[in-house]
Amino acid sequence: MEQDGDISLIHKAKLGNDEAFALLFHRHYSFLFKYLLKLTLNEETSKELAQETMIKCYTSLSSFKGEAKFSTWLISIASRLYIDAIRKQERERKKIDRIERSLSRQLSWVAKSTAVEWSDTFTDFNQLDADVRTPILLHHYYGYTYEEIGRMLGIRTGTVKSRVHTGIQRLRKEWER
Numbered sequence: 001m002e003q004d005g006d007i008s009l010i011h012k013a014k015l016g017n018d019e020a021f022a023l024l025f026h027r028h029y030s031f032l033f034k035y036l037l038k039l040t041l042n043e044e045t046s047k048e049l050a051q052e053t054m055i056k057c058y059t060s061l062s063s064f065k066g067e068a069k070f071s072t073w074l075i076s077i078a079s080r081l082y083i084d085a086i087r088k089q090e091r092e093r094k095k096i097d098r099i100e101r102s103l104s105r106q107l108s109w110v111a112k113s114t115a116v117e118w119s120d121t122f123t124d125f126n127q128l129d130a131d132v133r134t135p136i137l138l139h140h141y142y143g144y145t146y147e148e149i150g151r152m153l154g155i156r157t158g159t160v161k162s163r164v165h166t167g168i169q170r171l172r173k174e175w176e177r
Contacts, residue, residue, distance in 0.1 A: 006070040014061055021061070024070065025054055032074050039082055049085065053078040101127075125171065132167035135160045 006027070012020035032053060036046035056077050057064075064073055125133065134153065138144045139160075146164070150157040 007066065010061065010064060010066070010070060014064075021058060028071055028074055029054070031071060032078060035075060036078055036082065039079075045085075049078060049081055052081050056081065127174075128167050128170060132163045132170075135163045136167045139164055 006024065009020045009024045009027075013024060029050060033046055033050045036049045036053075037043065040046050040049065053074060057074060060077075064070070125136070128136070135146075135149050138149045138152070139146065144152070146157045146160045149160045153160070
C-alpha cells in the first residue's frame with residue numbers, strides 16, 4: 001500500500017513537485033538513517049550520508065525506473081555513498097602514511113648530512129599512530145604525568161597509560177626483529 005503512495009509521490013516529484021519529494025523524504029528518512037547508523041555506527045556520519053543520499057535521490061529521481069521499491073533504490077544509493085566515503089578515508093589515510101614516511105626519511109637524511117645523531121628508534125617511533133605516539137612523547141620525552149596528558153588530550157588517564165604501554169610494546173617487537 002505504501003508503495004502505491006510512493007509511486008504517486010515519485011511521479012509528482014519527477015514533474016517538479018517539491019512538496020511531493022518532501023513527503024517522500026519524510027516518509028523514508030528514518031528508515032534510511034537507521035540503516036546508515038547500523039552501517040557506520042556513527043550518528044554524525046549517518047546524518048551526513050542520509051542527507052547526501054536524499055540530495056542524490058533528488059537530482060537523480062528521473063533515473064528511478066520503479067522496478068524495485070523506492071526504499072530499495074535509496075538503500076542502494078546510500079550504500080554506494082558509504083562505500084565511496086570509506087574508500088576516500090582509506091585513500092586519505094594512505095596519503096598521510098606516505099607523507100609521514102617521507103618526512104621521516106627526509107629528517108633522517110638531513111640528520112645524517114648535518115652529522116646529527118639519528119637513530120632507527122626515532123624512525124620506528126614515527127611509524128606509530130599519532131594517538132599512540134603523542135602520549136609516549138609527552139610522557140617519556142617531556143616528562144608529563146599520565147594525568148596531565150589525559151587532561152591535555154581530553155582522554156582518561158587509563159587510556160593514556162594503555163596507549164603508552166601499547167606503543168612501547170610495538171616498538172620493542174620491532175626492535176627484536
